[in-house]
Structure formats: C-alpha cells, structure tokens
Amino acid sequence: MSCILCKIRDNKAPSYKVYEDKHTLAFLDINPVADGHVLLIPREHTQYIEELSPEIWEALMRTLIRLVPSIQRAMNAKDSNIGINNGPNAGQIIPHVHIHIIPRPSKAGKLLFSNPARFKPRKKEYFEEIAEKIRKEIEAT
Ligand code: AMP
Numbered sequence: 001m002s003c004i005l006c007k008i009r010d011n012k013a014p015s016y017k018v019y020e021d022k023h024t025l026a027f028l029d030i031n032p033v034a035d036g037h038v039l040l041i042p043r044e045h046t047q048y049i050e051e052l053s054p055e056i057w058e059a060l061m062r063t064l065i066r067l068v069p070s071i072q073r074a075m076n077a078k079d080s081n082i083g084i085n086n087g088p089n090a091g092q093i094i095p096h097v098h099i100h101i102i103p104r105p106s107k108a109g110k111l112l113f114s115n116p117a118r119f120k121p122r123k124k125e126y127f128e129e130i131a132e133k134i135r136k137e138i139e140a141t
C-alpha cells in the first residue's frame with residue numbers, strides 16, 4: 001500500500017492533523033499554496049469523487065462546511081479557494097480523493113498550484129503553529 005494519504009490516515013507517515021472523525025480527516029498541505037492550506041480527505045481510498053458512496057460524500061461535505069469557517073478564522077481570512085483535482089489529467093498527483101482548502105486573507109498575490117514559492121522548505125514550528133490555531137478554532141465550534 002503506497003498511498004501517502006492512506007499512510008497519513010494510518011499514522012504511518014507524519015502529518016499535521018487538524019481534524020478527524022469516523023469518515024474524514026484533515027491535515028496541513030506540506031507545500032502550502034497559502035498559509036493554512038488544508039487537505040480534507042475521506043478515510044476510504046478512491047481516486048475519483050464519483051467512486052465514493054453518497055454517504056461518504058455527504059460526510060465529506062459536512063466536514064468541509066464545518067472546517068472552512070474555522071480555518072478562515074484561524075488565518076484571519078474571509079474567503080477561501082476550495083478545489084478538487086479529480087484525476088491526473090486535471091493535475092491530481094495523489095490518487096486519493098482530497099479537497100484543497102486554501103484560506104485567502106487578501107486578493108494580493110497569485111494563487112497558482114505551480115507557484116515555485118510553495119515548495120520552499122518550512123520549519124516544523126511553522127506547521128505546528130498553524131495547525132494549533134486551526135485546531136483551536138475547530139474545537140470551539
Ligand atoms: P493534487 O495535485 O491535487 O494531487 O495535490 C496533492 C497535494 O498534496 C499537493 O498540494 C501537495 O503539496 C500535497 N502533499 C504531498 N505530500 C504530502 C504530505 N506528505 N503531507 C501533506 N501534503 C502533501
């Protein structure tokens with residue numbers, strides 16, 4: 001089993017988790033397009049959203065609308081980009097359904113998945129601080 005998101009789910013790979021429940025799990029993207037970039041996944045491994053059962057999809061959407069306002073509050077953002085790359089032709093690199101939640105505090109700056117700036121190395125403390133802020137906001141809801 002080589003899926004990195006399944007490994008994160010099973011605590012066999014490191015991650016900065018911010019939320020988990022029976023069917024879903026959310027953690028920080030390791031190469032954030034913007035500060036507070038979160039990946040929300042179903043625990044179940046499928047590549048395409050249409051392979052998920054309606055029940056799991058519903059659980060995912062319930063978590064999404066719970067998490068978005070909390071992530072935004074944590075990052076002082078009013079808005080977010082929310083996206084799914086559904087298949088390799090659409091830019092999906094990891095073949096396990098994941099929803100990108102990218103809080104946007106301001107219009108300034110380009111939001112590009114291919115922006116090289118997102119690949120700069122970041123310290124553990126950077127992720128820990130953001131994950132803690134987001135967790136606190138989620139717990140308060
Ligand atoms: P996609 O192109 O939609 O498949 O996006 C995959 C995302 O997963 C990218 O934004 C990566 O930065 C992110 N990513 C890759 N490996 C990890 C990891 N180990 N932990 C957290 N995020 C990751």
Ligand code: ZN
Pocket residue numbers: 003004005006007044045046095096
């Ligand atoms: Zn997987």
